[in-house]
Amino acid sequence: MRETDVVVIGAGPVGENVADRVVRGGLRAVIVEAELVGGECSYWACMPSKALLRTGAAHRAAQAAGVEDGRVDRDVVLRRRDSFTSGWDDSGQVQWLQSAGIDLVRGHARLAGERRVVVSGGDEEVEIVARHAVVVTVGSAARLPGIPGLAEAEPWTSREATALQTVPGSIAIIGGGVVATEAATFLADLGSRVTVLARSGLLTAFEPVAGEQVAGALRERGVDIREGIAPARVTRDEAGVQIEFGDGEPLRVDEVLVATGRVPRTEDLGLETVGLEPGEWIAVDDTLRVAGSDWLYAAGDVTHRALLTHQGKYQARAAGDVIVARATGGEVRDRPWGAHVATADHAAVPQVVFTDPEVAAVGLTAAQAQDAGMRVRVVDYDLGSVAGASLTADGYAGAARAVVDEDRRVLVGVTFVGAGVAELLHAATIAVVGEVPLERLWHAVPAYPTISEVWLRLLETYGL
Known part of the structure; x- marks a missing residue:
């Protein structure tokens, strides 16, 4: 003792x-x-997953800025991932x-x-x-849903996905949240044929534009997204994994990843x-x-x-x-x-989804603010039309949404979708936590030409 x-x-x-x-x-x-x-973040979550995501995002950013040469070398990516986990030491x-x-x-x-x-x-x-x-x-820990045969099929969870040593030729991802979309992004970048089985859609905890734009980008990169369906049975044999549905053809893949929440x-x-x-x-x-x-x-x-x-x-x-x-x-x-x-846990939590495009959000969605009884006004702006965005990438696509509590004239939620928007998030977090009046926020002048100029455009759209 x-x-x-x-x-x-x-x-x-x-x-x-x-x-x-x-x-x-x-x-x-x-x-x-x-x-x-x-813990989990250092070896099986934050650090290895972001290391796996970064190379593909950087490659696409270079291409969007006119760089034509280069490719994603999966061995280099995995070695870089290993450096961030210290080889699990x-x-x-x-x-x-x-x-x-x-x-x-x-x-x-x-x-x-x-x-x-x-x-x-x-x-x-x-x-x-x-x-x-x-x-x-x-x-x-990862939650395994009660799908017949799933546990016996030894599915991957986020741990196996971020610690992978061999890239599967094909993989099915059950789920549509943060882990599912980030894994779909880096596995597709590494060359896997990815199918996402998202019964309720993608990123449903965020503003709808987040799931819509991430789904569109994943589909452009060859990811098969199937919404509104759920597996009825999962089995594994020597040839891989078979996923059966209530009707229709079963899906055959090399691996299956479960990303349906935590316990x-x-x-x-x-x-x-x-x-x-x-x-x-x-x-x-x-x-x-x-x-x-x-x-x-x-x-x-x-x-x-x-x-x-x-x-x-x-x-x-x-x-x-x-x-x-x-x-x-x-x-x-x-x-x-x-x-x-x-x-801040109650209504000022910041979060980034490191897909490509990224999703960065803080505070309440419009629906959550309305459910809380607020008199809400929603302000949307096309992030791609900001000068800094067009300089960042040709054909930059993105979105910005501000949720305003009209009675107090302060922001209670902000969402950005687009390449590199994670770096916009802390300014939004300060505005939400500090309950900065919109009239005072107007005097926080964004530098030109940066993507942060979206703050000016949101306030102008609001009417200031």
């Missing part, structure tokens, strides 16, 4: 940030990890923990009652008692020992503390607030700092937008 101030279960980016803030605040922290330090991340003064315990952690964590699977079983807090940052990694976490339900998401307040507890916290995907690495790290900073404040008798700043709360 050992004691420490704070135990963090899960050493992904969220857990690392919680532990770092705790230690910076003068407390001691132990972080527990059963897999690689650095976490020694660099472990060294960072050591330099930050954070103790690492390897193994599988389970809660064993109030402030108690038992770690097994390492050299020996260890029980750790936290004097102040236990923080759960175990993340999420919390809480099935074997010992939640029942503290009155919570195993296998469920962990509900928390805005200081990331579990209701009814004065010691148990959770942050990141496992809270189901916003399943995004950057938002999880934002939650982690709030959680780590408020734990220190409560442990040391400091001031707890838990009013909305205070230092110890994750207020």
